[in-house]
Amino acid sequence: MSERGQMQNRSTKPVKESSEPGSVHREQQTQPKMTAGDRLEKNTHLATQLKGLFPPGTDLQLASSGFKNLGQFVAAAHVSKNLGIPFDQLKSRMLGISTTAGASGDSPVSLGKAIKELRPEVDATSEVKKAERQAKEEIKQSESELTKVEESR
Secondary structure (H helix, E strand, C coil): CCCCCCCCCCCCCCEEECCCCCCCCEEECCCCCCCHHHHHHHCHHHHHHHHCCCCCCCCHHHHHCCCCCHHHHHHHHHHHHHHCCCHHHHHHHHHCCCCCCCCCCCCCCCHHHHHHHHCCCCCHHHHHHHHHHHHHHHHHHHHHHHHHHHHCC
């Protein structure tokens, strides 16, 4: 504690102290996690690159909605393009969204399991690795481009 009785915080995040006397419980306040759509909105370079993986006119904000993170979305987009699997079919399997009107949702599955269900003849493991590598490289490259643009301002 400091001389004024305030708790010291080594983190850069703001700290909220408990209101109970004698309590040492602290909660770190965190900013809401950015969705894949939020990151695409900020990173227009990546959004432009990804548009080439989808049919013309595809709304990337809508396409990316529901994915856990940007990497998962970009990897699914690459699998769709690489294997000719319609993106909406991959997305519905991965997110557990039923494609039948009025039916309840299915259980979400991994990208690999979705590939096995939709293209059982391919090596799903190697396709997932390939798509994840493509996604990682594409995100990294676009973020470095974004940094260059921001630094030049």
